[in-house]
Every structure is written in C-alpha cells, then in structure tokens.
Amino acid sequence: MQVEFTTTSLPSFLGTMEQLYVGFFETQILLGATAISFYRIVLGFVIAVVVGTIVGIWLARSKAADETLGSLVIALQSIPSIVWLPIMIMIFQSSGTAPIVTVVAMAGAWVMISNMRVGIKSVEPILIRAAQTMGYKGPELIWKVMIPASIPTFLSATRLAWAFGWRALMAAELLGTGGLGRTLMDARDFFNMDLVIGIMVIIATIGLTMEYFVFRKLEKRIFSRWGLSS
C-alpha cells in the first residue's frame, strides 16, 4: 500500500481527530476503507436476510426440511462464522471481498433462519383460522397472514443479523484484505496508534448508528403498530 503513516506510540484525542480528518478529506484512505467495509456489510447482510428468510420460512412450513436441515442449522450456528474464513479464502482463491462477504452472510444467516422459523411457527393460530374462514389457503396464507404477522420477529432478526454481520466483518477484515479492519492492522504495523483509535471510532460509530438509530427506531415503530411492546 502506498500509504504514509506517521508514527505515534501513544494515542491522543487531538491526534486521533487529526488522523480522522486527514484520512477522510486529504488522503481519503479512511473514506475508501469505510466504503469497502460498508459495501461488504450491506452485501453480506442482504444475502443473509434473503437466504435466512426463505430458509427460515421453509423450515417452519416443512416438517421434513425441519427435521433434517433444521438440526444442521443449529449445529452450524454454534460455529463462529469467522472460523470459515480460511476455507472461504481457499475456495475463492482470494482474501478480499468474496470470502469476507460470505463470512458476513453466514454470520447473519443463522440468526435470520432460526428467528424466522420461530416467528412463522408462532403466528397466532386464530389469525390463520380467521383468514381461512374468509377463503385464504395455501401460499396465500403464508403471504397474506404468516409473513406480515411475523414482521416484528423479522425486524428483530435483521437487527441481530446486522450486528453479528458487522462483528464478523471486522474480524474477517483483520485477517483478510481491504476495508476498515485491514487498515486498522496496517496502522498498527506502522505504530500509528492515533489512526488505530480513529478507525475504532469509525467502527463503533457505524455499529451504534445502525443498531440504535436505524434498527431500534424501525423496530419501535413496527412493534407499536403490531400492538406489541418492545
């Protein structure tokens, strides 16, 4: 990397602010790294949500699938997804975006699957029966009743998927290439502690903003609409 890192062994508040300013507005290294990380988390998150929702609903609806794939999901869930990184690096023959996004998606997918499975299964039977008396059946019951009824569960699950994905992303980037995690490692290698702290601030800020301001807010709105208290 063509980066000039200044060496400071003890981080200071001013130094950190300066590094953040320089990284975002002058060299734009931090801007680029943040963009890469954000791209990865969004991609991994979307995959996790789509795959997790579909598989979760499938497991909730099919007893055969639940009995086979269901236990596999539980088994896989207990493996921290970062453990998959070396294998993914081998499979993709790269240590960049592809294996990292896969790890992020896996981190979120398990929690999506298991929450959606429970969410669909615990839709109040009376709602389903009521819809049946009005002529709804089969896939329409799933679309018009079960899925909307489990929107609150879905939202809580996406918040968790994002949180797990974000943590997995940082771990993966520390070991892989590109993104905020890699830049943090580079800064450490150059003993630029101000930059290390600066990147940690970015990571914390993104995590907090998304989890508390985006997801929690959305969750609150939806929960009150659905007549639940969060």
Added chain:
Amino acid sequence: MAEVAIENVEKTFVNEDNENSFTVFKDIDLNVEAGEFVSLLGPSGCGKSTLLNIVAGLEQATAGKVSAGGEPITEPGPDRGVVFQEAALMPWLSVLDNVRFGLKKQKLSAEEEMERAEYFLKLVHLSKFMQSFPHELSGGMKQRVAIARALALDPDVLLMDEPFGALDEQTRTMLHQEVQYIWEETRKTILFVTHNIRESILLSDRIVLMGTRPGRIVETFDVDLERPRKPSDPAFIELEEAINKKLAVEIDKVMREEIGDDYNSKKSALLYHSHRDMGDNI
C-alpha cells in the same frame, strides 16, 4: 332443506403421541333453518366450539354429515362467516383494511370493495375509526370490526363462538342490541355459542342445550317471546329458570368428575342459581 344440517355427527380427537382417543360428542342432530337464530348453550368442554368449527369447516367431523345450503362442508368458505371470542384482527391492517382483507378474495372492483367495507363499518358504528389500528381499539370495538368483517362477506350463515365472552356487561348489552339490529336488517342464519343463558334468551329463536360426558344435545328450547325481549318479563324469567335447572345438572356432572366425591353440589347450586349472573361464568 335446512340452511345448516347436522346429521349424526361425531367428533373424536386422536392423540398422535399415545394413540389415545377422546370422543367429544356423537349422534348430534341439529337443523338450523334459513334466517333462524340458534344458540348453543352448555357446560365448558361439551363441544360447542368443536361443533361450530365443524360447521365452519375448520375441523372435520369423524362421522356423520354436515351441510350448509345443501352442500356438504369440507373446508372453510366465505359462505359461512365466523366471529371468534377473540376478534382475530390482523394487527398490521387498519380497521378499514381488516374488513377489506376478507373482501379481497371476492373479486370485487376496488370501489365496490371500499363501499362494502364502509357500509358494514357504518352498520357497526365504527365509521369514525376506519383509519385506526386494532391496538387502538377497545375490546368491544374490535369485536364489532370482526362482526363487520364477517358480514361484509355476505355469508349465508354467521357462526359466532362466544363473541362477547371476553367483554364487560355494558359493552355486551350494547352489542346484543347491535346483533339484534343486524340480524333484523340482514336476516342471516346465525349459530351462536354462548355460556350466558340470558344472552341466549335475549337473542335466539331456539336454544340448544348441550350436555357432556358423553357430549350430546340435552334439550331444545323454543323462545316464543316477542322482540325486543326484556329480562324482567315473567315469561323470560321462567324460561331462564327452566334452562338454568337443566344446565345445573350438566355442570354438576362435570364438577363431580373433575373435582371428585368431596364436591359439594349444594354449593354449586347456589353458585349457579344466582340471578345476577345466570350461568355467566361457568
């Protein structure tokens, strides 16, 4: 041909885990004529809901024949509207959309759908709350939405399973008037499950008293009183007494079995004879 015909119906639940089976009732015969209002009354567990669910098509009879409008019942259908004890409204839909939800399956034009939903919400006096969400409504209002939703389908038969069971006395009295009004307006065939003797006399043409162990029809009472009925009317009180006496025998049987020999039947006679609460909380 009766609007709802129940012939020799039996319902047996089989527990899949231990293969135990439990017969709720058998040899049930009941005909409900078009436009008739029939109440099902009986002790808890005698199978009132089960019978209603069979007519709704939500549950299958183990034996016997059930038909609505001459057609055998195999599955739920919009020709039979159901109102449950819980309003069962979709919490993510506004009051108006909840009523329209049922109409979505009826292939109406958007305007027609809107018109029908608004008409029936007006019928249950909820025009002002069309844009509200279920969690913003009281229990009685929710139940009125559920009634509007069922009526909007224009079913031939309206099945109601303790629709006012969870409501307070005042709300219930108000809804009794509303149901009477609706019935007079629409002349639906209504099968109405209740625990409340007074409610059944107030509303129905005929009261079917069910007993338990084995589940069966004990007696049928015709209510030949002019509407609107007054609970203070001597004939009303007389009928109330008569039904109460029969019902007490059935409740006694249940209590004896559930509680055992040390159960004091005098005590229950006292409990269930109270005029303030005619079998309201069995």
